[in-house]
Amino acid sequence: MSEHKGVWVYCETDESRLKRVALELVTKARTFADKLGEEVVAVLIGNDIERHAEGLIYQGADKVLVVDDEVFTNYTTDAYSKALANLIEERKPSILFLGATTNGRDLAPRVAAKLKLGLTADCTGLELNDKKQLVQIRPAFSGKVMVELVSPETRPQMTTVRPNVFKPAKPDNSRTGDIEQVKTLISQDDIRTEILERVKEVVEGMISVDEAEVVVCSGRGIKEPENLKLPEELAKLLDAAVGGSRPIVDLGWLPPTQQVGQSGRTILPNLYFALGISGAIQHLAGCSSADTFVAINKDPDAPIFENADFGIVGDIFEIVPAVIEEIKKIQAER
Amino acid sequence: MLIMELTSPAGQRTGSPRGVSFMKIIVPIKQVPEAVEVRIKEAADTLNTDGVPRILNPFDLFAVEAAIQLKEEKGGEVIIMTMGPPQASDAILKALAMGGDRAIHLTDPAFEGADSWSTAIVLAEQIRKMEYDLIICGRQSMDWDLGQVGAELAELLDLPQITGVRHLEIAGDGKHVITHRVTEDGYEVVKAKMPVLLTATKGLNEPRLPNIMGIMKAKKKPLETIDAATLGLDATQTGGAGALSKTVRVFPPEKRKGGIKLEDVEPKEAAKQLVEFLAKKGAI
Numbered sequence: 001m002s003e004h005k006g007v008w009v010y011c012e013t014d015e016s017r018l019k020r021v022a023l024e025l026v027t028k029a030r031t032f033a034d035k036l037g038e039e040v041v042a043v044l045i046g047n048d049i050e051r052h053a054e055g056l057i058y059q060g061a062d063k064v065l066v067v068d069d070e071v072f073t074n075y076t077t078d079a080y081s082k083a084l085a086n087l088i089e090e091r092k093p094s095i096l097f098l099g100a101t102t103n104g105r106d107l108a109p110r111v112a113a114k115l116k117l118g119l120t121a122d123c124t125g126l127e128l129n130d131k132k133q134l135v136q137i138r139p140a141f142s143g144k145v146m147v148e149l150v151s152p153e154t155r156p157q158m159t160t161v162r163p164n165v166f167k168p169a170k171p172d173n174s175r176t177g178d179i180e181q182v183k184t185l186i187s188q189d190d191i192r193t194e195i196l197e198r199v200k201e202v203v204e205g206m207i208s209v210d211e212a213e214v215v216v217c218s219g220r221g222i223k224e225p226e227n228l229k230l231p232e233e234l235a236k237l238l239d240a241a242v243g244g245s246r247p248i249v250d251l252g253w254l255p256p257t258q259q260v261g262q263s264g265r266t267i268l269p270n271l272y273f274a275l276g277i278s279g280a281i282q283h284l285a286g287c288s289s290a291d292t293f294v295a296i297n298k299d300p301d302a303p304i305f306e307n308a309d310f311g312i313v314g315d316i317f318e319i320v321p322a323v324i325e326e327i328k329k330i331q332a333e334r
Numbered sequence: 335m336l337i338m339e340l341t342s343p344a345g346q347r348t349g350s351p352r353g354v355s356f357m358k359i360i361v362p363i364k365q366v367p368e369a370v371e372v373r374i375k376e377a378a379d380t381l382n383t384d385g386v387p388r389i390l391n392p393f394d395l396f397a398v399e400a401a402i403q404l405k406e407e408k409g410g411e412v413i414i415m416t417m418g419p420p421q422a423s424d425a426i427l428k429a430l431a432m433g434g435d436r437a438i439h440l441t442d443p444a445f446e447g448a449d450s451w452s453t454a455i456v457l458a459e460q461i462r463k464m465e466y467d468l469i470i471c472g473r474q475s476m477d478w479d480l481g482q483v484g485a486e487l488a489e490l491l492d493l494p495q496i497t498g499v500r501h502l503e504i505a506g507d508g509k510h511v512i513t514h515r516v517t518e519d520g521y522e523v524v525k526a527k528m529p530v531l532l533t534a535t536k537g538l539n540e541p542r543l544p545n546i547m548g549i550m551k552a553k554k555k556p557l558e559t560i561d562a563a564t565l566g567l568d569a570t571q572t573g574g575a576g577a578l579s580k581t582v583r584v585f586p587p588e589k590r591k592g593g594i595k596l597e598d599v600e601p602k603e604a605a606k607q608l609v610e611f612l613a614k615k616g617a618i
Contacts, residue, residue, distance in 0.1 A: 146585050
């Protein structure tokens with residue numbers, strides 16, 4: 001196992017764009033590599049993705065492995081898992097992080113099974129213990145408990161990490177590193193699934209909850225879909241994304257891309273508004289790391305208040321318009 | 335009767351797409367504790383799930399329903415399979431009551447404490463002995479939410495996989511599936527030749543509730559119980575011994591501390607205080 005060296009990050013791209021979680025994970029990998037005295041290696045697999053390599057070095061990578069080929073234009077389990085497994089077998093890293101995205105969570109277990117590796121999905125915390133093992137921390141049972149796991153016998157120690165848990169560091173443009181093109185022997189014949197079409201369901205002009213600095217999220221308390229105009233107005237003032245808890249997304253009032261919580265998105269905004277949300281543990285799992293958490297709810301006993309930096313017990317239809325007026329006043333003064 | 339005739343003899347290697355209207359569908363399921371009831375054992379750092387009510391994993395309901403719908407449309411057989419302790423037979427009965435045709439219960443004290451890898455190993459060992467066109471799993475289990483067994487099983491069986499399926503149909507040629515796979519900003523339409531492994535997610539269907547007739551019939555449906563020795567697996571490969579991921583600690587989540595809470599304050603005044611608070615913090 002001692003021959004395994006290097007903290008690797010699989011840097012996911014989608015339609016040639018780099019996912020933000022890659023930057024979060026390279027930042028985290030840097031801290032581990034420094035403690036272990038190893039290199040950070042970023043792995044890029046895709047088509048037309050070499051241009052991201054330099055940015056990954058600025059972010060903290062010592063080396064970037066680029067597997068750039070037309071066969072990787074769309075994500076497919078077969079092509080990507082073979083490419084990544086081949087690299088791991090050949091170069092033997094000690095740790096491998098992937099983002100716990102839809103495709104990351106499809107890819108990681110396939111690679112783990114190819115190489116017979118332990119794997120922990122969707123980690124929200126990572127540490128090194130005194131044996132220099134990677135401690136993988138994640139919630140279980142809908143967030144009721146936290147669990148620490150290790151993979152003592154297999155290398156690399158492999159995890160997928162939830163996006164928006166770690167903040168990316170500021171890139172350092174003076175950093176240097178190696179960029180290596182890796183040839184692939186994978187061909188179209190290796191791919192057993194065919195992607196006939198990719199359909200986007202994001203609503204035009206709607207800000208994504210994933211990356212917004214401010215998120216205004218509504219729950220059952222909003223009562224009618226027409227009433228969403230109110231959070232939308234607040235969101236517009238603050239350049240915020242409009243989110244929803246599971247019940248209102250299930251009702252179709254907002255698209256699934258805007259759902260915050262365990263079965264939706266985990267977000268890490270600077271400011272979070274929970275409007276008419278009771279605060280089920282599944283919802284809090286997706287938003288409780290917000291820097292500033294505001295809750296407005298009629299029910300004084302709603303668990304959401306236990307999480308809020310600032311809570312107001314009252315009717316959102318009376319309070320939110322008043323908040324909008326106050327914000328307008330402040331903005332006019334600036 | 336029909337079912338018994340068509341059950342394949344054990345030992346026959348799977349595999350090729352049969353391309354006929356009669357489909358064999360394997361649905362691996364899991365019994366899970368109801369999350370709301372789970373407690374951490376005091377001072378023991380272990381999870382206490384004793385006495386917690388157990389249910390059939392909600393994502394598996396989509397898988398069972400999808401298999402039954404295909405059978406109803408195309409003809410075929412739905413085989414429910416689980417690896418779990420003896421009491422997991424309740425989950426099997428539920429899936430049979432919904433409309434599964436027969437079940438295989440992989441149970442042995444040596445399977446206890448498994449991680450996703452040592453679960454997939456056991457399922458794969460059994461499935462290798464069977465004939466099938468489709469394997470449909472739930473996307474993830476509600477207890478651990480790892481979502482790894484499906485893909486690991488697909489790899490062990492050398493099958494293509496499509497995870498997070500919310501729409502499923504059989505292509506006109508009867509040999510391919512056409513699915514909608516959930517992505518982060520919508521879905522992609524993915525086609526694959528059978529045999530293939532799918533994981534089912536929300537939106538695929540509305541799982542039926544078993545009716546009284548179904549529940550009565552379920553108890554009479556064929557149920558095979560298979561242990562490690564019969565599978566030909568030794569104790570180092572399965573359960574906790576075969577697990578590659580080990581739990582070292584369980585602890586309660588850190589609670590965020592509540593801050594200011596205004597009650598019985600006029601909306602205007604409350605709004606004013608909130609906005610002052612946010613401005614002072616630099617949040618707006």
